[in-house]
Amino acid sequence: MPEPDRTAQTHHATARLSVEGVRLQRGTTTVFDGLDLRLDEPRIGLIGDNGAGKTSLFRLLCGLDMPQRGRVLLDGIELHAARAQRPGQVGLMFQNPDDQIIFPTVEEELALGLRPLGLSKRDAIAQARTLLAQRDLAEWAPRAVAGLSQGQRQQVCWLSLLIAAPRVLLLDEPFASLDLPGQARLARDIAAAPQQVLVSTHVLDHVRSFGRVLWLERGRLRADGPGHEVCAAYEADVARRLQASD
Ligand SMILES: Nc1ncnc2c1ncn2[C@@H]1O[C@H](COP(=O)(O)OP(=O)(O)O)[C@@H](O)[C@H]1O
Ligand SMILES: [Mg+2]
DSSP, X not given: OOOOOOTTOSOOBOOOEEEEEEEXXXXXXXXXXXXXXXXXXXXXXXXXXXXXXHHHHHHHHTTSSOOSEEEEEETTEEHHXXXXXXXXXXXXXXXXXXXXXXSSBHHHHHHHTXXXXXXXXXXXXXXXXXXXXXXXXXXXXXXXXXXXXXXXXXXXXXXXXXXXXXXXXXXXXXXXXXXXXXXXXXXXXXXXXXXXXXXXXXXXXXXXXXXXXXXXXXXXXXXXXXXXXXXXXXXXXXXXHHHHTO
């Protein structure tokens, strides 16, 4: 079971991300047209069918994609300017680990996130090994990432983000390939993270306790409110659609 949400605690350093009148085109698809969001809460869940726009929203929020119209702001500053001033503010854990992982070995991949902080390669590798050892994964350090399972690669992606420690963590279906202990550990890590965390998932139990969940439907915000309410509304809608198609 996921850990209880700790949104009531005040130690979270919440950044202020906002999306204003955003239009996003990907290929020939208009994903968003006039999307407005203020993302202030320390824990925000993102749910909705495949193709609803969850990944597209995360790509906008971390600056991988630029809107054709409208703005994405971090603390009131256009995201690209904010990132140029101070890199490493918003980090994305990709849905597919192979889109994220760059280096051949686990320790090099984890060390990558520390280099922007000014660490030498040697010190970065040493810190990566320490983190792995703390998690009883010391033997992963020299291993080839390609020789890990999908779920293990997803764990490496999470650890890279954890070690790089950006102010905002965007996790795109992070539970998808994890085994049950892996899911429980990640849920615990998310609950303990001092940063703002946004999580997209189809495993609703992982966001039900969040103070805020957004339900995206074909690029529009269908619902926005407390996790238990929005998750229940989405589940009821799915049940209705299944019934209607019987
Ligand atoms: N690389 C791409 N090129 C063109 N269209 C894309 C691409 N990726 C996603 N889309 C389209 O954008 C829409 C939103 O997709 P996406 O953000 O991946 O949804 P989700 O993550 O909720 O499944 C879908 O209609 C999808 O077909
Ligand atoms: Mg997606």
